[in-house]
Amino acid sequence: MEFQKTLKKTIEINGTGLHSGQPVNLKIKSAGAGEGYIVRRVDLKPAVDIPVKVDNIVDTTLATVVGTKAATVSTVEHCFAALRALGVDNAIVEVDGPEFPILDGSAAPYVDKILDAGFSIQRSARRYLKVIKPIRVKDGDKFCILRPANGFSVTYSIDFDGSFPGAQNFFIEVTGESFVTELSRARTFGFLSDVEKLKSIGKARGASLENAVALHEGKVLNPEGLRMKGELVRHKILDAVGDIAFVGLPVEGHLIVHKGGHEMHRRLVEALLSRPDAWVVVSSADEKPLFTPIPREFGRVVAAHG
Numbered sequence: 001m002e003f004q005k006t007l008k009k010t011i012e013i014n015g016t017g018l019h020s021g022q023p024v025n026l027k028i029k030s031a032g033a034g035e036g037y038i039v040r041r042v043d044l045k046p047a048v049d050i051p052v053k054v055d056n057i058v059d060t061t062l063a064t065v066v067g068t069k070a071a072t073v074s075t076v077e078h079c080f081a082a083l084r085a086l087g088v089d090n091a092i093v094e095v096d097g098p099e100f101p102i103l104d105g106s107a108a109p110y111v112d113k114i115l116d117a118g119f120s121i122q123r124s125a126r127r128y129l130k131v132i133k134p135i136r137v138k139d140g141d142k143f144c145i146l147r148p149a150n151g152f153s154v155t156y157s158i159d160f161d162g163s164f165p166g167a168q169n170f171f172i173e174v175t176g177e178s179f180v181t182e183l184s185r186a187r188t189f190g191f192l193s194d195v196e197k198l199k200s201i202g203k204a205r206g207a208s209l210e211n212a213v214a215l216h217e218g219k220v221l222n223p224e225g226l227r228m229k230g231e232l233v234r235h236k237i238l239d240a241v242g243d244i245a246f247v248g249l250p251v252e253g254h255l256i257v258h259k260g261g262h263e264m265h266r267r268l269v270e271a272l273l274s275r276p277d278a279w280v281v282v283s284s285a286d287e288k289p290l291f292t293p294i295p296r297e298f299g300r301v302v303a304a305h306g
């Protein structure tokens with residue numbers, strides 16, 4: 001049996017908000033078994049908790065924004081991609097402003113901190129949402145499909161209709177290990193003309209070559225170039241992993257996306273959850289024998305959050 005996990009220690013991350021350009025401080029703390037992910041605005045009195053679920057996605061135009069009537073928080077997707085991919089089931093993310101820090105535009109800084117903090121094994125069995133019938137959403141030539149499969153895998157294609165940076169596609173079986181090595185370092189990207197437009201309306205104030213791949217007239221403007229082949233499509237998969245975390249449980253299925261983005265990912269999660277005939281919730285306690293020994297590296301972990 002696989003057990004739920006949370007963090008062994010609180011993580012602190014300081015950075016800059018992409019849109020505000022202001023300093024942001026974030027803490028990721030452990031949470032009890034079955035609690036899932038919660039975003040907490042600690043700069044407000046009283047603090048506001050925003051459960052990470054698809055009904056609380058309030059905007060997807062430039063990033064994934066979660067909120068309730070009381071408060072919103074932008075750009076949460078890279079953090080939740082890292083938590084989900086590394087198998088953290090339960091966490092509270094405290095932030096002292098309206099957006100998560102953009103850091104280097106990738107999920108790598110989150111991955112490093114999570115691995116440093118380590119995991120605490122909880123006393124409850126991990127649960128999965130297993131897809132048993134395909135779900136599709138479509139918007140013009142864009143589409144997302146989630147099909148039954150073992151594990152969680154993604155096939156993603158992007159296409160700028162013949163113009164730079166052209167078509168890219170990538171398939172990956174998403175595991176903690178493959179996320180770290182193949183996806184986590186892929187940075188967000190944007191066209192310089194779009195960034196200039198955003199800055200003129202007071203957005204993207206913190207955007208720079210330090211936190212995004214900038215594309216302009218057939219070229220990558222960052223002096224260091226791309227970090228890897230297919231960095232752009234890999235980043236789209238990273239975003240999808242973060243957005244699919246809004247299902248609230250790890251998903252077993254094969255996600256196929258063409259020309260997607262946060263809004264298509266959100267619509268897919270919404271469509272999935274509105275079709276209870278298309279999935280089952282499986283407990284790892286039902287699938288494997290009970291009392292599987294806890295791996296040795298977790299031997300000293302106290303199940304403090306059972």
Ligand SMILES: [Zn+2]
Pocket residue numbers: 077078188235239
């Ligand atoms: Zn992103």
